[in-house]
Amino acid sequence: MGLLCVNRSLLVRQILLGKRPITLPEYPIDMGRLKGPTNCFWCERECECLTDDHVIPYSLGGTLEYAVQACPDCQNRLSKAEYEVARKSMLAIHAIASPVAPRHPDRPTSGHLRPSYLMVKHPAGGYGETLLSAGERASLLPYFEIKVMPGEPLEGRVRGTTDEARRLLETFRRGLHNTPGPNRFLFQITVNLDLHEDISSDPQFWPRIVLLPGDRLLVRARNPEEVQRFFHIFMQLATSDYQVPEKWSSDQGTEILGGTQHLMSLRFDPQAVRRVAAKAAYGLFRNLADRSLEQELDLNIRQYILGLTDSIEEPVFIEPDLLNIITSEAPHFIVLSPVHDRKASIVSLYGFRFRVQLGEAGALPEPVLIFCAIDGSGMRRGSTQELYTVTEQIKGLHFLQPWQLIDKPINPDA
Numbered sequence: 446m447g448l449l450c451v452n453r454s455l456l457v458r459q460i461l462l463g464k465r466p467i468t469l470p471e472y473p474i475d476m477g478r479l480k481g482p483t484n485c486f487w488c489e490r491e492c493e494c495l496t497d498d499h500v501i502p503y504s505l506g507g508t509l510e511y512a513v514q515a516c517p518d519c520q521n522r523l524s525k526a527e528y529e530v531a532r533k534s535m536l537a538i539h540a541i542a543s544p545v546a547p548r549h550p551d552r553p554t555s556g557h558l559r560p561s562y563l564m565v566k567h568p569a570g571g572y573g574e575t576l577l578s579a580g581e582r583a584s585l586l587p588y589f590e591i592k593v594m595p596g597e598p599l600e601g602r603v604r605g606t607t608d609e610a611r612r613l614l615e616t617f618r619r620g621l622h623n624t625p626g627p628n629r630f631l632f633q634i635t636v637n638l639d640l641h642e643d644i645s646s647d648p649q650f651w652p653r654i655v656l657l658p659g660d661r662l663l664v665r666a667r668n669p670e671e672v673q674r675f676f677h678i679f680m681q682l683a684t685s686d687y688q689v690p691e692k693w694s695s696d697q698g699t700e701i702l703g704g705t706q707h708l709m710s711l712r713f714d715p716q717a718v719r720r721v722a723a724k725a726a727y728g729l730f731r732n733l734a735d736r737s738l739e740q741e742l743d744l745n746i747r748q749y750i751l752g753l754t755d756s757i758e759e760p761v762f763i764e765p766d767l768l769n770i771i772t773s774e775a776p777h778f779i780v781l782s783p784v785h786d787r788k789a790s791i792v793s794l795y796g797f798r799f800r801v802q803l804g805e806a807g808a809l810p811e812p813v814l815i816f817c818a819i820d821g822s823g824m825r826r827g828s829t830q831e832l833y834t835v836t837e838q839i840k841g842l843h844f845l846q847p848w849q850l851i852d853k854p855i856n857p858d859a
């Protein structure tokens with residue numbers, strides 16, 4: 446993933462590739478101060494502008510029943526991780542398949558999946574760009590694709606409806622008429638070179654410019670050279686008097702048949718997912734148990750949840766096989782201090798289970814079970830019978846530290 450800045454004189458000005466650097470900003474967490482109603486639950490700094498913070502993200506179905514009070518800085522840090530989880534991670538598939546109601550009633554959906562790519566074999570040739578919106582069926586996105594293989598004749602295709610294709614071209618042309626900013630940039634286009642080798646080795650894949658929701662533009666190609674070749678041609682097209690024809694014979698439809706195989710790549714920070722699990726366990730613990738954790742552990746876990754730690758040892762343990770994705774309506778649950786693992790909490794989000802270590806003081810006299818409906822319809826305490834059933838499900842689970850999985854092959858039979 447990179448950013449392409451379009452400039453009138455120099456088309457491909459800068460392509461930034463690779464991972465964003467990880468920085469841990471100065472962000473003091475106060476300890477040992479008297480906590481009052483004006484102290485942030487996460488950093489404990491005093492703030493007059495605290496707001497409700499869902500312990501389970503709203504986008505995953507969390508409600509305000511067990512909310513805590515957080516300052517804007519912490520809200521900001523946490524919501525970045527929650528966005529990553531709810532729109533880009535493996536949990537995002539579930540959040541899109543079983544969405545909560547949108548926050549704004551006038552919006553038809555509550556967001557889109559943000560994969561690195563989501564493509565189908567286009568019935569009329571090549572690879573179609575696909576969009577998955579919350580609660581809706583997959584639909585095709587509009588794009589212009591141009592075959593720019595050196596030594597081969599140029600060929601181009603336009604996908605999408607006439608209106609969509611015109612809108613794409615207009616968005617680009619409008620950008621070219623922007624007043625250049627101080628760095629001479631006109632506008633930005635995301636460049637994505639992340640392609641499965643089956644696609645990149647297929648001559649049927651042509652580089653393209655895609656119109657994403659919100660009138661954002663994306664260029665997808667095999668490599669930076671192909672981006673340059675594509676842009677050279679597309680720029681000629683965009684600055685000519687070319688008009689998208691009123692009608693063309695093939696593929697006007699944007700519906701994708703059920704059962705169509707999709708090629709997808711999700712790129713996300715897996716620690717963001719673990720932080721969200723830790724937040725659910727710690728937030729509920731502090732909310733429901735009339736006690737705190739040991740001071741050092743308490744500080745560590747809050748720093749971890751806020752993304753302020755780079756220690757290899759994490760308070761969250763994961764299951765070795767987190768790859769199965771089967772959507773269901775089953776609720777999330779959190780068991781605080783389960784009988785077989787008193788100093789931990791087990792968090793289940795869409796069936797992905799996490800073990801959050803809460804230490805000696807995290808051992809409660811009795812386990813506590815909380816359910817959270819995935820459609821946002823509510824959170825509740827589980828009954829004794831439900832606690833028994835859930836405990837049976839989780840007591841044989843095997844959890845590892847995330848770093849333990851890095852060098853170990855995952856054995857599907859284990």
Ligand SMILES: [Zn+2]
Pocket residue numbers: 485486487488489490515516517518519520
């Ligand atoms: Zn705070």
